[in-house]
Amino acid sequence: MRLHVSAPLLKRVEDHLRHRKTEQVVFLLLAPAPNGLNVFDIYPVPPDELVSESRLHAEVSEEAQAKIIKVVADRKLLLGEIHSHPGCRQDTGFSPSDLAGFDDFVPHIFWRLRAKQYVALVFGDNDFDALAWQDDPKTPLPVDALVVDGKELRPTGITVRELERRKRERERYSRQVAMFGKEGQRRLAAASVAVVGVGGLGCHVIQQLGFAGVKMFFLVDPDRVDRSNLNRFVIATEADLGRLKVDVAREYINRVQPDAEVITVADSFLSAAAFDGLAKAGFVFGCLDNDGPRLVLLELCCAQQKPYLDLATVAGATCSRRVIPEQVITNLGCNRYPAGVSISPRIRAAGRLSTPSIYLKDCALASIAKEPHPAYRLPSRVPHSFNLLDFADVPAAFGCDLTVPGIRDLDARQRVSISGRDGRTRRTGKTREHCASVSRSVVTRRSNHHEQKNN
Structure with missing residues (x-):
């Protein structure tokens, strides 16, 4: 016309x-x-x-x-x-x-x-x-x-091009919008995510967040792809052997999200370049493979009040720590284990931790979306917090799921409350400030232990 x-x-x-x-x-x-x-x-x-x-x-x-x-x-x-x-x-x-x-x-x-x-x-x-x-x-x-x-x-x-792009995104994310709502999907698209550790676990986080619509990534990992990685590093093939994992991950994200912005650091997360990127990220995923770096990254995120989700793997179970700004400092606990037993017993023994735990069952995806779909009667959750999505308990009608548990009523001067799987709220008897001090104590004890061992 x-x-x-x-x-x-x-x-x-x-x-x-x-x-x-x-x-x-x-x-x-x-x-x-x-x-x-x-x-x-x-x-x-x-x-x-x-x-x-x-x-x-x-x-x-x-x-x-x-x-x-x-x-x-x-x-x-x-x-x-x-x-x-x-x-x-x-x-x-x-x-x-x-x-x-x-x-x-x-x-x-x-x-x-x-x-x-x-x-x-x-x-x-x-x-x-x-x-x-x-x-x-x-x-x-x-x-x-x-x-x-x-x-x-x-x-x-x-x-017209922008309207066409919006139409494509509406069609692509229609099932997520049915669950998260338009605001939840907008937050996913605007999120800036750092993934520390791009290995067998980190590649799954990157994959799921990319397909969910996240478009700003900061990736940190110094390692290269080895043949022994190929059974779990699902974004790589034989052709990628010897390449930096962050480079393979960047190419994969750009195939999933052509307009994504991906910044990579092929170095330790303690390097200056990694520090700068982590400081700018809106959310941090820890996908590290041993306890020492996990605790250091946890402490860094605590100090900056940075939203943080630490992931680890073990056969048939999951373990996580998470930081919700101004609301909770640490969460140590594993599902399918009795109280007081951890997948990292050395950490619990070193600090004699008694910190809030959340039951997390068969978690597979991390969501930055704010609210669950109203059809599911889940315990109330802290706004703007990370939540793991449980594929085992909620039907995959929307293409992705929600976590069963949640944390609520957290304040620096209040006791920490946990919403359990049964929906009941329990007091832990520990304040947020206490949790922070315990976290610092663990890092200090761990550091002293290594110094004594080296001496």
Whole structure:
């Protein structure tokens, strides 16, 4: 579809849009043309008919809208609009608030004018974008060109490409949105995740988060792919032998998410480059293979109040520690073991730990989404916390699952409460500050033990 306009009319439009440094609006009175629409006349909206105006927003009063709609209806014409984005020098496109406004306004115009066409343009300083609605008020289509006295000007097309990308993502993540909601999926897409240890466990974390929609990764691992890794390093093949694990992981993520940003450090997480990346990450996954580095990484995340989830593997069980900012410092415990027995007994013996534990059963995926689907009556959980997803207890109707347990009612001055598998809340008798001191004690004792052993 092409929109035809004379040069004098376009000059009047541009003069009005640029006479102030805030967003301005011009309504277009349109008539059908053989291969599109023709701009018959314009109505520049004066400042006194704007409810509000700024560099980022302009809202036309309802009275002014009703007036121009009546004029268009009386003259049996069609309606369109142009508004400005002052200061946008290139790649001009409609903003999310523009698109949200069209969702309400265009159906109203279709109903009031008994017409099934509407056109909208947005002008930046040097280029423009355009959309057209035909028959369906909820589906905008591209405008091929703005024809000015026979000369074709092409829109940027940015908005149409963005709408197509959103449609693809809606289809791809429809099952997750059914469970997490749109806000949960938005948080996944915006999350910045650090994975320390890209081995047999870390590659599964990367794989699941990539498929779930995470697009910002920081990967830390100094090792290279060995043949003995191939039974569990599921993102590698024989062709990757000898390559850095972080490089293999980056290529895999980019195949899953072509627009993902992946930063890698092929060094210890104690290196300067790793420290810088961990400080910028929004969430940290610890996928290390021995206790000493685990505790050091835990302490670093505690010191920075960084959301942290530590994962380890053992036959038929899982073990985790997690940090929820300002709410809980540490969680040491393994499922399917009696109280006081840990997969890392040396750690528990060294610090004589009595810290909060959570029952985690057959966990396979980490979720940054905030709330569970309302269909499942799970214990309440701390907002903005990590939760492992339990594939064993919840049907895979949505393609992924929720954790059974949760932590709640945590405060630095309060006792720590645990929501167990049965839904009952229990007091541990330990404060958050106590948990932090125990965590520091473990690191100190562990360090002293190694020094004595070396001496």
